[in-house]
Amino acid sequence: MRAVSRPDPGFDEALRGTSWNALVPDARPEIIAWPTTVEEVVEAVNGAREAGRQVAVRSGGHSWSANHVREGATLIDLGGMDSILEINREARTAIVQPGCHGSDLVAELVAQDLFFPVGHCIGPALGGYLLQGGFGWNGRVYGPACQSVRALDVVTADGEIVRASADSHPELYWAARGSGPGFPGVVVAFHIDVYELPREIVNCAYVYPEEVLDEVFTWAGEIGHDIPPQMEFQILTHFAHDGTKEIVVAGPTFADTEEEAREITAVLQGCPVVERAKFGFPYVPVGMEEMFGAVNAQYPDDHRWAVDNMWTNAPAPELIPGVREIVDTLPAAPFSHTLWLAWEPGHPDCPEREEMAFSVEDDTYIAAYGVWDDPGLDGANERWATERMEAMEHLATGIQLADENLARRTGRFMTDANYERYDQVRDRYDPDGLFCTWASRP
Secondary structure, eight states, X not given: OEEEETTSTTHHHHHHTTOSSSXXXXXXXXXXXXXXXXXXXXXXXXXXXXXXOOEEEESSSOOTTOTTOOTTOEEEEOTTOOOEEEEXXXXXXXXXXXXXXXXXXXXXXXXXXXXXXXXXXXXXXXXXXXXXXXXXXXXXXXXXXXXXXXXXXXXOTTSOEEEEESSSSHHHHHHHTTOGGGOSSEEEEEEEEOEEOOSEEEEEEEEEEGXXXXXXXXXXXXXXXXXXXXXXXXXXXXXXXXXXXXXXXXOOEEESSXXXXXXXXXXXXXXXXXXXXXXXXXXXXXXXXXXXXXXXXXXXXXXXXXEEEEEEOOOHHHHHHHHHHHHHTOOSSTTOEEEEEEOXXXXXXXXXXXXXXXXXXXXXXXEEEEEESOGGGHHHHHHHHHHHHHTTGGGOOBOOGGGOOTTTSOOOOSOHHHHHHHHHHHHHHOTTOOBOOOTTOO
């Protein structure tokens, strides 16, 4: 098994390579190991335990806060375990390794007219994505992607390999669906349900000047409860090519027929200031490659990022002042942006949630993404993301782990009862605290 320790040449470069965010924490693990087999994962876990080091795990390195970079730990990098082990078309199931990129899985599934709600960007791997919940393509129809996990193969703190499911190690299975980087084990394979590929995949959007921000967000708050789950209704506010700010109202839609898709996408034409749109495209059939490409344009490689987020059910008039402050103070770089997403888990056509650690979500999701290149701006931009969400905490019901900022601001992503249950699971499966948990807890 390939490994590198602090004194070795190239260690710092290797550590930097484990994080997609160019803003890497100051912490330094003692050893980085790159297992490619389950047996090597067991070896790495046993070696860390015997050496008295904690274990941190990295699958794709897309954690904004680089939660896997922990002082003095053994960092197990699962990037080499990136295979799709099985796709069963008839049973509509698949088995994937944690380092498998979601976009790669979708490409293989689409070739068989199948689908899975992977993350919206090209780079994230499935390990961290599924453990933290998973808000992906067509996720309102399927629910958080972790709800499609039926079993997991896990290396435990004592070096055993177990299969966790509803019938075997059910508490470990419960924790795996929503505890994110706090999961007390190393998942080496996910057994997942897959779905029929939607027949009509459509993108549609209208782009508005910043001057109509109040009108656009007021309208979004009014219609959010009624938007069909097949549409991902979202508002992206960012810098236009000329340096001004603009508001993009988009509605990626996944439907069974063109008639259904056209009826759903017509929602965007109901904006009361639609005549003030700079431009728009009401209906563009696309494939998943185009969907990934459209999102990835907002998330370039080799940049420094500070991100924070909130769930809320507050009415739009109460949220708009905070949203406007975020927009007004966006770090001056082309890719800084805000996101407003109508998630609406209580919609009658959304799936009922299963019993799992994932337990905090709400009608509206708001996130702030600061992006820059100059290390001299680190302090100011890190504070920007934290302070903008702190200013809106009185309207928040929690956060989601996908965009967590827990190293700088504590946020609630499970119910109180689930935090207690998580502690019980951790005490049972990792009583000595071998595995690092999320950054806001010891």
